[in-house]
Amino acid sequence: MKTFKTGGIHPPESKFTENIPIEVMPVPAELAISLNQHLGKPAKPLVKVGSEVKKGQLIGDADGFISAKVHASTSGKVKAVKPHPHPGGQYAVTVFITADGQDEWEEGLNTEPVDWHGFSKEEIVGKIKDAGIVGMGGAGFPTNVKLSPPPDKQIDTIILNGAECEPFLTADHRLMLESPQEVIEGLEIIASLFGAQAKAYIGIESNKKDAIETLSRLASSKGIEVVSLKTKYPQGAEKQLINAITGRTIEQGELPFDKGCLVQNIGTAVAIYEAVCKNKPLVDRIVTVSGLEIGKPKNIRAVIGTSFRDVSRFCGDLKDSTNQIISGGPMMGKALFTLDVPVVKTTSGILFINNTGIEKARERTCIRCSKCVDVCPQGLAPWLLANVAQFREFDEIQLLGLANCTECGSCTYVCPSKRELVHWIKYAKALVNNRQKRKSA
Amino acid sequence: MISEAFIPAVASLGSVALALGLIIFYVSKKFHVEEDPTVVIINDILPGVNCGACGYPSCGQFAEVLVETKDSSMSCPVGGADLAAQLSATLGITMAEPQPITAVVLCQGDNDTARETAEYYGIQDCWAATQTYAGPKQCRYSCIGLGSCIAFCDFGAMHLENGLIVIDKDLCTGCGACIPSCPTGVLVMQEKKAERYYIACNSHDKGAATKKACDAGCIACQKCVKVCDDDAIVIENFLARIIQEKCTACGKCIEVCPTKVNCIRLEHDLKEVKQKKAS
Ligand code: SF4
Ligand code: SF4
Ligand code: SF4
Numbered sequence: 069m070k071t072f073k074t075g076g077i078h079p080p081e082s083k084f085t086e087n088i089p090i091e092v093m094p095v096p097a098e099l100a101i102s103l104n105q106h107l108g109k110p111a112k113p114l115v116k117v118g119s120e121v122k123k124g125q126l127i128g129d130a131d132g133f134i135s136a137k138v139h140a141s142t143s144g145k146v147k148a149v150k151p152h153p154h155p156g157g158q159y160a161v162t163v164f165i166t167a168d169g170q171d172e173w174e175e176g177l178n179t180e181p182v183d184w185h186g187f188s189k190e191e192i193v194g195k196i197k198d199a200g201i202v203g204m205g206g207a208g209f210p211t212n213v214k215l216s217p218p219p220d221k222q223i224d225t226i227i228l229n230g231a232e233c234e235p236f237l238t239a240d241h242r243l244m245l246e247s248p249q250e251v252i253e254g255l256e257i258i259a260s261l262f263g264a265q266a267k268a269y270i271g272i273e274s275n276k277k278d279a280i281e282t283l284s285r286l287a288s289s290k291g292i293e294v295v296s297l298k299t300k301y302p303q304g305a306e307k308q309l310i311n312a313i314t315g316r317t318i319e320q321g322e323l324p325f326d327k328g329c330l331v332q333n334i335g336t337a338v339a340i341y342e343a344v345c346k347n348k349p350l351v352d353r354i355v356t357v358s359g360l361e362i363g364k365p366k367n368i369r370a371v372i373g374t375s376f377r378d379v380s381r382f383c384g385d386l387k388d389s390t391n392q393i394i395s396g397g398p399m400m401g402k403a404l405f406t407l408d409v410p411v412v413k414t415t416s417g418i419l420f421i422n423n424t425g426i427e428k429a430r431e432r433t434c435i436r437c438s439k440c441v442d443v444c445p446q447g448l449a450p451w452l453l454a455n456v457a458q459f460r461e462f463d464e465i466q467l468l469g470l471a472n473c474t475e476c477g478s479c480t481y482v483c484p485s486k487r488e489l490v491h492w493i494k495y496a497k498a499l500v501n502n503r504q505k506r507k508s509a
Numbered sequence: 510m511i512s513e514a515f516i517p518a519v520a521s522l523g524s525v526a527l528a529l530g531l532i533i534f535y536v537s538k539k540f541h542v543e544e545d546p547t548v549v550i551i552n553d554i555l556p557g558v559n560c561g562a563c564g565y566p567s568c569g570q571f572a573e574v575l576v577e578t579k580d581s582s583m584s585c586p587v588g589g590a591d592l593a594a595q596l597s598a599t600l601g602i603t604m605a606e607p608q609p610i611t612a613v614v615l616c617q618g619d620n621d622t623a624r625e626t627a628e629y630y631g632i633q634d635c636w637a638a639t640q641t642y643a644g645p646k647q648c649r650y651s652c653i654g655l656g657s658c659i660a661f662c663d664f665g666a667m668h669l670e671n672g673l674i675v676i677d678k679d680l681c682t683g684c685g686a687c688i689p690s691c692p693t694g695v696l697v698m699q700e701k702k703a704e705r706y707y708i709a710c711n712s713h714d715k716g717a718a719t720k721k722a723c724d725a726g727c728i729a730c731q732k733c734v735k736v737c738d739d740d741a742i743v744i745e746n747f748l749a750r751i752i753q754e755k756c757t758a759c760g761k762c763i764e765v766c767p768t769k770v771n772c773i774r775l776e777h778d779l780k781e782v783k784q785k786k787a788s
């Protein structure tokens with residue numbers, strides 16, 4: 069079985085929701101649609117308080133090259149446009165829409181599927197851009213930009229990421245089982261942009277046997293190879309996935325296209341299919357709602373902008389013993405301070421946790437056990453990065469490969485001294501950034 | 510008794526040492542650099558903390574440039590007027606007197622006044638806390654109160670008190686090193702004055718949101734703006750600001766401010782007076 073070369077861990081999988089079919093969550097009475105659901109510059113608002121909007125109508129326009137469009141995810145009236153907490157850990161300008169209950173699509177959107185083979189490359193990329201599609205695995209990089217690498221970079225490998233290596237999360241797993249046809253078509257559309265020499269793969273962790281079978285059956289006739297990967301975290305991280313499937317290594321400062329690779333997420337592939345064939349902008353996504361503290365763990369299809377509070381109500385409410393709510397997976401997700409944050413394009417999961425008993429804030433000194441070095445998939449020395457960050461040596465820390473850390477959290481997970489290794493690394497990144505900003509200002 | 514073998518060893522080592530000594534003597538004579546005595550004198554007068562507030566990386570470089578250019582507009586805010594006078598005397602020019610400035614905290618959200626959103630048990634540092642929202646306090650414009658800035662102050666002028674940073678106005682030299690070290694930007698430099706009113710709040714949230722988050726927050730109620738006869742108070746983006754040039758220190762505004770802990774503060778003769786109204 070294939071896997072990446074360096075490091076990795078195997079936390080408890082906790083995939084409680086893997087056999088629960090996706091349930092469509094009704095559109096709530098009020099939506100909060102963030103204009104910053106992607107990497108890059110936030111979108112420019114196009115609506116004002118009082119504007120009437122239709123489902124799928126453009127409400128935020130891409131601002132600059134690396135940015136993405138944002139659409140209304142139901143029909144109704146704009147109630148406010150103001151900063152609001154975002155599940156990614158910051159505040160962002162957000163459009164509040166009071167739903168009119170009709171959920172009425174704008175003319176010409178969400179049509180009967182058409183055959184995409186007649187479209188030119190430009191048309192396909194244009195449709196993806198107009199649909200506001202971003203990487204739905206978590207990073208939120210605008211997909212149309214990722215699909216247009218510089219002309220001197222030859223893409224020969226296209227990988228669909230079905231690893232879903234984060235514990236708890238099953239959104240991609242369910243999507244592969246319930247919409248395999250769309251997944252495959254999405255991948256074919258992506259592959260068609262890079263010509264016949266590009267080979268397409270779907271990488272799936274071996275703990276999802278049913279998904280591997282379902283997709284293999286459909287893929288074999290299309291020249292797509294389904295690769296069974298070892299169940300190991302972070303198998304689904306871009307660099308690790310490329311390494312597992314092709315054996316190539318993305319060095320510091322390189323991007324996947326430098327090694328001829330392109331990785332897309334399962335959810336993104338389905339969104340691409342819907343955008344190209346059905347003219348449907350990205351207005352909903354699959355979210356795993358899990359953890360031991362939620363009444364009924366579920367996989368739901370929620371419209372973008374649904375608040376976590378409505379989601380928790382829909383899933384049988386959280387228990388009183390909940391003391392941590394996480395957006396995303398337990399390894400890389402963000403802890404939230406309020407349920408009043410909206411589902412965004414990158415929200416793969418919402419977890420309700422009780423972590424009493426887990427030691428808090430008791431960092432002890434490093435005992436040089438080297439466990440963190442063993443598990444770091446990027447081949448770094450996390451203990452050293454954390455030490456150097458602690459002493460604020462921000463020139464040295466960059467030489468130690470700070471930028472290469474993917475913040476996967478494996479090091480913090482294994483450290484017997486409970487050191488907050490990733491937190492120190494994020495802290496150093498924030499300060500290095502601040503210094504650079506000041507220098508250029 | 511000294512053994513026979515000892516003598517040649519001492520002699521050879523001695524001659525090597527002598528030869529090296531001569532070389533060093535020659536080199537030091539040949540490459541001797543004349544050090545400007547004025548630079549040495551000036552360097553001695555300067556505070557010697559290398560804080561960078563003058564725009565040069567060290568006091569030594571400031572001294573060199575000053576002696577070379579005799580630019581009277583160069584100033585060291587740390588040394589203040591006294592130093593300017595000394596420099597003027599030494600160099601025989603009239604140095605500009607630096608405007609005395611001081612760091613000010615635009616926040617009064619301590620553990621009693623500001624409400625928290627969540628329990629934060631990560632790394633105890635303001636920058637680390639801002640990795641998830643703006644730290645544990647509800648107000649995202651506030652002083653986070655974990656003291657990242659303290660390490661940047663060469664003069665020991667900062668300390669934490671009840672979850673809020675406090676600046677000792679007598680120790681603060683106005684070097685400005687702390688300003689960029691703060692992730693939320695609640696530290697600003699302001700002119701020193703014998704009597705100075707300022708709004709100690711940094712929140713651009715709307716009034717209702719500010720009130721919910723903090724007892725000492727400016728709710729942009731306009732009361733102070735209306736009462737000020739000198740048009741010295743403006744409200745920008747839900748936050749009042751006192752224009753120091755226009756303020757005559759009449760003190761009327763502080764009377765009308767309706768917040769529980771007055772968000773307008775008076776700094777008296779550089780000593781802080783905490784204006785807590787009986788609530
Ligand atoms: S968080 Fe960074 S340093 Fe730690 S294991 Fe992951 S890549 Fe390595
Ligand atoms: S795992 Fe923790 S204790 Fe072990 S070497 Fe790394 S930092 Fe040190
Ligand atoms: S002033 Fe800024 S850096 Fe200092 S404790 Fe407050 S938030 Fe932290």
Ligand code: SF4
Pocket residue numbers: 611612661662663664665666667676680681682683684685686687688
């Ligand atoms: S508080 Fe300290 S660092 Fe800040 S301006 Fe005053 S002396 Fe400089």
